[in-house]
Amino acid sequence: MIEKIQLKLFTKDDVPVEGYVPVFHRWIRERVLDELLIDVVDYSHVADGPHVVLIGHEVDYALDRGRGKLGLLFVHKRGPRPERLSHALARAVKAALLLEAEKGAEHPLQFRSDALLIRVADRLNAPNTDATYERLLPGLKRDLEALFGAGKFEIKRVGTTREPFTVEVKAEGAAPLAELVKRLSVS
Amino acid sequence: MSESTWKRVLEGKIREDWGREIDVFETQIELRKKSKVEEKLFAEARLRRGVYGQRYDNGQRHDGEKTQTLTFPTGDLTKGPSTAWDAPGMMRIKLPMGRVSSQQLEVMCELAEEYSDQILHVTTRQDIQLHFVHIEDTPNLMRRLAAVGITTREACGNSVRNITACPLVGVCNDESFDVSPYANAMMFFLLGHDDVQSFGRKFKIAFSGCKTNPCGLVNFHDLGCIAATRTVNGEVKRGFEVYVGGGLGSVPQNAQLLEEFCPEEELFPLTQAVCRVFARLGEKDNRSRARIKFLVKKLGIEEFKRLTLEERAKLRPDERWTNFLDNLAITEEKPLKPPSKLPAGPHSAEFEAWRRTNVQPQRQEGYSVATVTMPLGDFTPDQGRAIADIARRYTGDSMRATVDQNWIFRWVSDGDLVKLHAELAAIGLGEPGSDRIGDVTSCPGTDTCKLGISSSRGLAGELRKRLAVEQPAAVDKLHIKCSGCFNSCGQHHVADLGFLGVSRAVNNRRVPHFQLVVGGQLQNNGGSYGLALGAIPSKRVPDAVSRLTKAYNERRQGEETFKAFVERVGKKEIKALIEDLSHVPPYEQDPSYYSDWGDPREYTIGDIGVGECAGEVVSFVQFGLQKSELEVFEAQVLLDEGKNDDAATRAYRAMLEAARALAKEKNANLGEEPEEIVREFKQHWVETKLFWDPFAGAKFAQYLFKAHEEAGGKTHSKESAHQLVEEAQLFVDAAHQAHTRIGTALP
Numbered sequence: 037m038i039e040k041i042q043l044k045l046f047t048k049d050d051v052p053v054e055g056y057v058p059v060f061h062r063w064i065r066e067r068v069l070d071e072l073l074i075d076v077v078d079y080s081h082v083a084d085g086p087h088v089v090l091i092g093h094e095v096d097y098a099l100d101r102g103r104g105k106l107g108l109l110f111v112h113k114r115g116p117r118p119e120r121l122s123h124a125l126a127r128a129v130k131a132a133l134l135l136e137a138e139k140g141a142e143h144p145l146q147f148r149s150d151a152l153l154i155r156v157a158d159r160l161n162a163p164n165t166d167a168t169y170e171r172l173l174p175g176l177k178r179d180l181e182a183l184f185g186a187g188k189f190e191i192k193r194v195g196t197t198r199e200p201f202t203v204e205v206k207a208e209g210a211a212p213l214a215e216l217v218k219r220l221s222v223s
Numbered sequence: 224m225s226e227s228t229w230k231r232v233l234e235g236k237i238r239e240d241w242g243r244e245i246d247v248f249e250t251q252i253e254l255r256k257k258s259k260v261e262e263k264l265f266a267e268a269r270l271r272r273g274v275y276g277q278r279y280d281n282g283q284r285h286d287g288e289k290t291q292t293l294t295f296p297t298g299d300l301t302k303g304p305s306t307a308w309d310a311p312g313m314m315r316i317k318l319p320m321g322r323v324s325s326q327q328l329e330v331m332c333e334l335a336e337e338y339s340d341q342i343l344h345v346t347t348r349q350d351i352q353l354h355f356v357h358i359e360d361t362p363n364l365m366r367r368l369a370a371v372g373i374t375t376r377e378a379c380g381n382s383v384r385n386i387t388a389c390p391l392v393g394v395c396n397d398e399s400f401d402v403s404p405y406a407n408a409m410m411f412f413l414l415g416h417d418d419v420q421s422f423g424r425k426f427k428i429a430f431s432g433c434k435t436n437p438c439g440l441v442n443f444h445d446l447g448c449i450a451a452t453r454t455v456n457g458e459v460k461r462g463f464e465v466y467v468g469g470g471l472g473s474v475p476q477n478a479q480l481l482e483e484f485c486p487e488e489e490l491f492p493l494t495q496a497v498c499r500v501f502a503r504l505g506e507k508d509n510r511s512r513a514r515i516k517f518l519v520k521k522l523g524i525e526e527f528k529r530l531t532l533e534e535r536a537k538l539r540p541d542e543r544w545t546n547f548l549d550n551l552a553i554t555e556e557k558p559l560k561p562p563s564k565l566p567a568g569p570h571s572a573e574f575e576a577w578r579r580t581n582v583q584p585q586r587q588e589g590y591s592v593a594t595v596t597m598p599l600g601d602f603t604p605d606q607g608r609a610i611a612d613i614a615r616r617y618t619g620d621s622m623r624a625t626v627d628q629n630w631i632f633r634w635v636s637d638g639d640l641v642k643l644h645a646e647l648a649a650i651g652l653g654e655p656g657s658d659r660i661g662d663v664t665s666c667p668g669t670d671t672c673k674l675g676i677s678s679s680r681g682l683a684g685e686l687r688k689r690l691a692v693e694q695p696a697a698v699d700k701l702h703i704k705c706s707g708c709f710n711s712c713g714q715h716h717v718a719d720l721g722f723l724g725v726s727r728a729v730n731n732r733r734v735p736h737f738q739l740v741v742g743g744q745l746q747n748n749g750g751s752y753g754l755a756l757g758a759i760p761s762k763r764v765p766d767a768v769s770r771l772t773k774a775y776n777e778r779r780q781g782e783e784t785f786k787a788f789v790e791r792v793g794k795k796e797i798k799a800l801i802e803d804l805s806h807v808p809p810y811e812q813d814p815s816y817y818s819d820w821g822d823p824r825e826y827t828i829g830d831i832g833v834g835e836c837a838g839e840v841v842s843f844v845q846f847g848l849q850k851s852e853l854e855v856f857e858a859q860v861l862l863d864e865g866k867n868d869d870a871a872t873r874a875y876r877a878m879l880e881a882a883r884a885l886a887k888e889k890n891a892n893l894g895e896e897p898e899e900i901v902r903e904f905k906q907h908w909v910e911t912k913l914f915w916d917p918f919a920g921a922k923f924a925q926y927l928f929k930a931h932e933e934a935g936g937k938t939h940s941k942e943s944a945h946q947l948v949e950e951a952q953l954f955v956d957a958a959h960q961a962h963t964r965i966g967t968a969l970p
């Protein structure tokens with residue numbers, strides 16, 4: 037079980053994202069995602085942070101430029117915890133593919149499948165320490181192997197103990213997201 | 224192994240009374256979930272812990288085409304009238320005088336990451352706000368703050384809000400003396416004080432080190448204290464010029480002078496007396512006229528002063544009035560580095576531009592105050608941690624949040640300015656322009672506020688972008704402030720150009736507008752308010768700003784201020800400059816007018832909810848009785864855990880709480896000593912037969928008397944503790960009945 041998991045799927049290019057404010061509003065209106073979505077916030081005035089955030093009850097989806105890298109940040113906040121990384125990843129990828137499909141957007145988004153950031157924003161149960169890494173690693177590996185194949189990825193713990201538990205995953209030569217999503221068991 | 228909780232992890236790190244208060248709040252949450260606490264009472268209890276409602280928390284949101292219901296999982300459960308339990312809310316973190324240490328900042332960053340939307344927001348009253356927080360996360364959030372010395376108690380609700388002060392106190396050239404220790408002590412003195420629990424509305428206090436500068440903004444506060452000195456028999460005495468009854472909102476009011484010179488040792492009793500008069504005579508039913516400014520106006524300052532002094536004479540002496548005077552150094556900041564000189568240039572153009580607008584020399588030679596321009600008051604946890612590190616490297620814990628939603632480092636050794644700027648620039652916070660026209664201040668407006676009419680943040684963001692280009696020197700010095708509605712949290716009345724959100728109906732559709740207010744004055748503590756010039760469609764406001772600033776730049780005489788310019792040229796002519804901008808084309812011709820800045824949905828006012836600024840009117844007795852019920856509940860829990868003595872102590876305390884709540888109605892000076900409480904309760908309620916059961920007579924009162932006699936001296940068995948808990952429950956019920964019977968209960 038992974039608590040308060042956050043996943044970031046990086047975009048191929050850095051593009052302005054303010055144009056996605058109306059897109060997220062439309063997602064709420066048309067109930068595009070099968071979950072309770074509440075509002076959209078525009079923080080594009082903030083440097084290197086969550087720029088456009090789709091606030092939900094269980095999950096927030098942010099077009100985030102944290103650490104200068106644009107991506108879709110999936111933030112699980114409450115509700116049934118994703119039992120496995122793959123469950124959370126399936127939801128994040130689904131949102132990313134929907135964003136890619138926004139053809140009318142002035143600056144289309146395309147997501148990479150060869151890099152991933154995994155964060156657990158729960159310092160009580162998962163501080164950014166070696167012990168947490170050792171505890172979570174087997175589960176992470178199992179799910180990432182199912183996704184990328186054994187030995188096809190690297191996993192690295194990053195950040196200091198002040199920051200949330202964070203790992204970076206690199207999987208050079210990974211299949212495109214649309215392919216990968218088929219491998220994610222969401223049952 | 225027992226489950227790890229923040230309560231356990233932080234045990235011993237939280238002040239005992241703060242920890243207990245948070246436990247009580249957590250219990251209130253549990254009881255509310257079981258519908259065992261009344262909705263209004265819970266709402267006010269939550270507000271007084273800084274847990275505020277947010278837009279759409281009634282479960283309705285207009286999506287641009289129609290209103291949709293937000294179906295939250297907890298269904299009908301509410302956390303206040305029309306406020307869905309699961310709806311995200313705002314957490315206000317009270318920072319007295321905006322002071323923050325590196326450690327505190329780091330904790331707030333953690334909280335933003337774990338419970339909020341990864342953004343920290345500086346308010347116009349030196350608080351930090353986190354948005355989109357779930358009510359059930361708040362007790363742990365509060366514990367983590369309490370462990371680093373921050374309480375959110377009374378950050379919202381009908382209470383004494385954050386006490387603000389000029390951020391430059393202690394280092395300013397113009398101040399009479401450093402007001403920090405006074406503001407700090409007053410915050411602790413009034414926190415949870417009995418005399419501030421029965422207000423009809425909120426109460427805001429500000430301190431200023433001088434009369435002339437803008438930073439303290441005393442003029443629009445409920446109570447304002449300006450440092451002053453007097454020489455008596457050759458000795459310099461410290462004191463305060465005390466003002467009362469200022470306020471913004473739809474009826475802005477200048478504060479009135481209550482005391483020309485209140486000696487330092489008299490400041491707290493005077494304040495306490497003001498609070499008592501406000502609690503006793505302030506409006507309770509009509510919320511829109513319940514601030515103290517209306518009371519001062521109604522009574523007249525002379526009568527208000529007479530009543531205050533009369534109340535002052537009745538106060539029971541309190542050592543806290545003056546104890547703090549023995550340790551005025553408590554808030555003193557020690558520089559981390561020795562003073563130094565800025566190395567001779569040349570420096571980069573970026574640094575020079577930043578230095579021009581964001582650096583002010585301190586009174587102490589070799590040191591400066593450096594301002595971090597926070598766009599719209601927002602920053603990320605990564606930025607926050609970097610700021611904490613910068614403070615550790617250059618200044619020590621001497622940061623403050625400012626009322627113009629920026630952040631300052633004090634005690635920067637001048638030789639470090641170049642490096643400090645480079646480090647800020649590396650985290651995207653090295654922009655110049657603090658205290659300039661592009662540094663627009665704004666309240667949350669329709670982004671998150673339930674009362675927002677127009678998007679003040681959207682407008683502020685747009686103006687920031689447009690004003691980022693170089694401005695003529697005179698124009699650059701102007702200030703713009705935006706409020707989303709007439710409540711004026713953006714403090715637009717005191718800006719050169721102020722905007723307040725309104726809406727207008729045009730061709731059967733709603734169009735977001737802003738009322739333009741020109742010529743307010745920040746100087747002299749927000750000394751005078753601007754003139755309203757009529758409403759402009761939101762989308763034309765940037766054009767209005769550009770026309771007015773152009774006219775000012777071209778037509779001002781000498782060093783004429785904008786306020787003086789407006790007064791000389793006249794309202795009529797100024798209005799004529801922008802008259803045509805008020806025209807709204809039909810929707811079919813230009814639909815962009817029909818949505819607001821930063822929000823592409825078609826504009827509606829349907830999302831405006833019932834504000835919580837006004838809180839719920841809950842009397843001291845109601846709060847006291849609720850507290851006693853919580854004590855009984857806790858006693859029952861302890862009993863179930865087999866902790867008989869603890870359960871008995873709690874049960875006794877429950878009865879004392881209830882007795883005190885009642886007795887306090889008859890004696891405002893009642894203290895906290897059990898002996899005194901029991902005596903007063905007996906005198907005013909039992910001997911008068913007010914606390915008297917028609918069948919059982921004084922039986923329930925006897926439960927308290929017996930428990931009081933036995934307190935501390937008895938070891939309890941399961942049975943005797945059980946009996947005491949039962950008796951406490953009956954006593955608390957009887958207290959409720961007695962209170963209702965004499966008709967003092969509020970509807």
Ligand code: SF4
Binds near residue numbers: 673674676712
């Ligand atoms: S001024 Fe109005 S919109 Fe702005 S925060 Fe205050 S109540 Fe809300």
